[in-house]
Structure formats: structure tokens, C-alpha cells
Amino acid sequence: MIITPTPIAGVMIVDVEPFPDARGMFARTFCADEFAAAGLTVDVAQCSVAYNASAGTVRGMHWAGEPVRETKLVRCTRGALLDVVVDPRPDSPTYLRHVAVELSADNHRALFIDAGLAHGYQTLVDSTEATYQMNVPFTPGHDRGLRFDDPRLGIVWPLPVSVISDKDRAWPLLAGDGPAGPSGDAAPPGPPGIQRDVAHASGGVGATA
Template identity: 60%
Template sequence: MIFRETALPGAFTVDIQEHRDERGLFARTFCAREFEAHGLNPLTVQTNLSFNARAGTLRGLHYQLPPAAETKLVRCTRGAILDVIVDLRPQSPTYLQHVAVELTADNRRALFVPEQFAHGYQALTDGAEVTYQVSAAYTPGSERGLRFDDPALGIGWPLPVTVISSKDAAWPLLADRDDLPRPVPAPPTALEVSR
């Protein structure tokens, strides 16, 4: 597998390394040892599948609070999606910044989503199907979300939203909430004193 760190430290795209012959191709899509070698949590306790009938369908942006915080390995197995993650780590220099990655059945790319990241995606095609391996079980009391159209996040979704759950459409805007961790200020740096 080929791991490439995104602009958000700890979040990686994972491409397969194809071995082709007259039968087609073979590739590994997951190996705990390779994930561990890149400092990533390889634990999978649940695998989810979502089917999206219409292009423009939007799911997210979801995350779970500790102790049910989760990592995800997301892959589109049919059609195409734009997968978006938002850094919610208060100590991170990329706090509240996002990365968008196109995952398609053709490119076979996956996105590794670390703990303390919100995750969502928009179906770019009718019939888009997505699988994700998750490191923690779904825990309803720990689930939270960010609003997909929050101007403070500035996410540019490529298509008009055709379908979204009422829950996802109703997450409060960042300006109206006080439940998110606030960024941790960097420690002051000592100024050089001329003598």
C-alpha cells in the first residue's frame, strides 16, 4: 500500500499497490502491520456500508467523543464520492481546517481518518457505495456533528445537496456552540535578547 499524509497531520490517503496479470489485478487494501508502521491505529471493530441512491446525497460531518472516539478507513467501492474531514484536535495547528479527497471505485483510494476528526462525504454519482472500517462501535450518546454548510468551515461541496438527513441538516453552526474544544494556544517563545 502507498501511504501519503494529507495537509492535516495524521490523516492519510492510502492507495493500493496493484499486481496485474492476465486475470486482472490483486492488491492488499488493509494490513495492520503497515498501518502501525505509519503510526496509525489499525484496530477495526466495525465495518459499515452505505449506499447512496442519488448524486448530491450528503452524509456528515460526524465524529464521536472519547472514550468512543474512532478512526475510520473509508473507501468508495461503487461510483464516486468527495470525502471531507475536519481537524478537531484542539492542540493541532490545523484545528478546524479541512481536506477533501475524491474516492472512486476506479481510483480505489482510501482515506484514513484519525480520532478527533469530523468526517462526511457527498455522493458524486447515483448509486455510490462506501465502506468504512471503524475502530470503535457506534455509540449514540457520543455522536456529534458539524454542519455541512457552516461558513466558518468554508467547505466547497461540488454538487447541490439533493438528500441529507434532518439530523445532519440541523447540527448547530460553530458560532452558536460551546461544546467543541477550543484551540490550545502555543506556548510563548522566548525572545532573543541582544546584549
């Protein structure tokens, strides 16, 4: 596996190293030792799959609030999607910036997402599946979220949004207006969980794929 950092600390691209032969190929998609060597720990407490019927479906942007420290290893096992991670940590140098990485069944690419980072995606084709490994069991009641279309985040979704849940449509917008400003200014922390009242936001880190 090739594990590549992104501009956001705690977000890593995980690529497979295929062994091709006449049948096709074999590749490891997870290896505890290789992850540990890259400084990542993935204790698998839960694996999940999300099937999306239509291209343009958006899920996110989600993370688990404290004290839950939920890490995710996300891959696309059918179809293709644009995976997006936003940094909602007020004390981070990449606060409110995002990375966007295309994951597909064909590229076998995965994204490791550390605890406290907001995750979402848009499907690029019909019949797309996202598959997750999480380090903790499902802990309802700790959901935190950002609005996928918050102008302060500046996420460029590649397709018109075809389907989204009521929950995801209803996450509140960040406070403030206008386009995202430059990074680096301190912003006051929002209330626990949803960052409703930040005074400053920064632009996207850009697509990595």
C-alpha cells in the same frame, strides 16, 4: 500500499499498489503490518457500508465524542464521492481546516481518519457506496457534528445537495460570521462535542485529490 500524510495530522491517504494480470488486478486494501509501519493502528471492531442512491447526497460532518476514540478507514466501493475531513481540535494548528479527497471504486483510494476528526462526504454519481472499518463498536449517544455548509468551514461541495438527513441538516453553525480567517490564532475550546462558540476559524487546506 502507499500511505501519504495530508496537511491535517491524523488524516492519511491510503493508495493500493495493484498487481495487474490478464484477469485484472489484485491489491491489498488493508495490512496491519504496513499500517503499523506508517504509525497507524486499525483494530477492526466494526465494518459498515452506506449506500447512497443519488449523486449529490451529503453525509456528515461526524465524529464520536470522548471518551470514544473512533478511527475510520473509509473507501468507496461503488461509484465515487468527495470525502472531506475537518479538524475540530481547538489546540491543533489546522483547527477548522479541512482536506477533501476523491475516493472512487475505480481509484481504490481510502482515507484513514483518526479519532476526533469530523468526517463527511458528498456522492459524485448515483448508486455510490462508502465502506468503513472502525476500531470500536457503534456507540450511540456520543455523536458530534459540524454543519456541512457552515460558512466558517468553507467547504466547497462539488454538486448541489440532493439528499441529506434531518440530523445532518440540524447541526448548529459555529459562532461568528464572515469568511474564515487566517490560521494560527488561538481559539477558545467549545463545549464538549459540538464546537458552537469558537471565536476564530481558519480556511480549508484544499483538495488533495
